[in-house]
Amino acid sequence: MKIRPGSQSTPQPPAVDGLAFILAWSYDRLDQDTVLQKLRSSINKLIESGACERAYFGKSRYRENFNILLAGGSKALVQIGAVDTVRQKGGIRIECNPAKFADGDAQQIHRVMRGLIGRREYNELMRRPLLNVVHFAVDIYHAALTRMLVRYDNAQRMSMMAKRVGKGGFIEGYNFGSVRSDYETTAYNKQQELVHAAILAIAQSSSSGFNDDPLKSNKIKQLKRVLEGPEIVRVEVRGKKMRGLPLWKLPQQTNRFARFHFADLSVAGIDLDPLIEKAFLAMCRQDGVKAALDAFKHTEHARKVHAFWRSHQATWWKPGELWLQACDALRETRMFPPEAFESPDSHAEKQPVKRRRAR
Incomplete structure (x- = not known):
């Protein structure tokens, strides 16, 4: 897909870019042994x-740790046997990245787990998994951080934890949220990450002594496709501490995509004097949009600066739709049965009512 001048920025459907969940497999300490x-x-x-393969940790909350090696090339970490059987919510934890799944990878995880703990027990546990971690990612094609402003609202607490600036002086990404917070959100240059990965793959094949011309040619073609492809900004909402949330409650959680606001500088809007515009954009990227708007609040340029910000609001950013699509994307990973997304009450209502025998 080649870059076309004037192409409209287009968010792609969200992907599940990280997942960890707990199964309420529990025994007391003696039985668990x-x-x-x-x-x-x-x-x-x-x-x-x-x-x-065996997985090693300096300190683990589980007594058995291993990776399932998936056909698509990724891994699923499985942890079994809670160290603290009283405080931990379940004795099995599974972590994977569905965005990297190939066809059949989810089924491969299920086969291994059914073989270990039994088909019936595993199927029953998977009806009520508890979310530990979930990451949603949205790629915006034909978008660049150099041509947009990013604001993230987080009630009374909003911090820009990092701003990465490349050698050429362009912005590579922003991270919002504290290290200790339950969620972290970020917007960054995805195309640059893909270019780096492609170059690294070429370098690794060369350093490994591979002289297979078709292999090298394939990796060079991959790099060329990325370079000729569209500019991409990735927006991620990373739920790092979901605290054992049942899947059916996920759609009810705060839509953190809605806290992002983008000003698209590539579309027509209110004009500012060149010097004022340059100062405003620099402050937005250095201190954040809210701080920049506050700085201009009591100046003669306040009204025009606010109008500039409002006139460039991205019409292509539709967070309500994206949140619904993100919840649907979790269903489409095929990691969980349909019942896992239904509340216990709705499931009970579907059960047939037993009639009493007439006496």
Whole structure:
């Protein structure tokens, strides 16, 4: 897809770019020891067969940690056996990146887990998973941070944690939210990340001593496709601490896409004097849009600066639609059965009512 001058910025449907959930598989400490002893033999066989590999942590809240090696090239981390059986909400934690799934990867995870803990028990646990982490990502094609302003509203608390500036002086990305917060949000230059990954792949193949011309040619073609492709800004909402949220409650959570506001400088809007515009844009990128608008509040340019900001509001950013699509994207990963997205009350209402026998 080549860049066309004047192409309108177009957000793509959201993807699930990170996922971790807990299953309420629980035993008291003594029973868990017995169950884990049986499981270890099965886990070791999976590792010996090449289907899985051991995962190592300095300190883990689980007693068994291993990766399922997926056909698409990614991994799914499985952690079994809660160290603290009282405080932890479940004895199984699974972490994966559905955005990297190839066809059949979700089913591969299910096959391994059913083989370990039993089909019936696993299927029942998956009806009520608890969200630990979920990341949603939206790619905006034909967009560049150098041609937009980004504002993120977070009630009384909004912090720009990082602003990465490339050697050429252009903005690569913004991170919003504190390190300790439950959520982190970011907007960054995705095309540059893809270019870096493609160049790294070429460098790694060369350093590994591969002299396979078709392989090198394929990697160079991948780099060329990225360079000739559209400019991309990625917007991510990263739920880092979902605190055991049931899946059916996710649509009811705050839509953090709605806290993003974009001013598209590539479309026509109110004009400012060149010097005022340059000063306003510099302050927006240095201190944030809210701080820049506040700085102009009591000056003779206040009205025009606010009109400039409002006149460039991106009409292509529709956060309400994106949030609904993001929740649907989680369904489409095929990690969870339909029942996992239904409240227990609605599920109970669907159960047939048993008639009493006439006496």
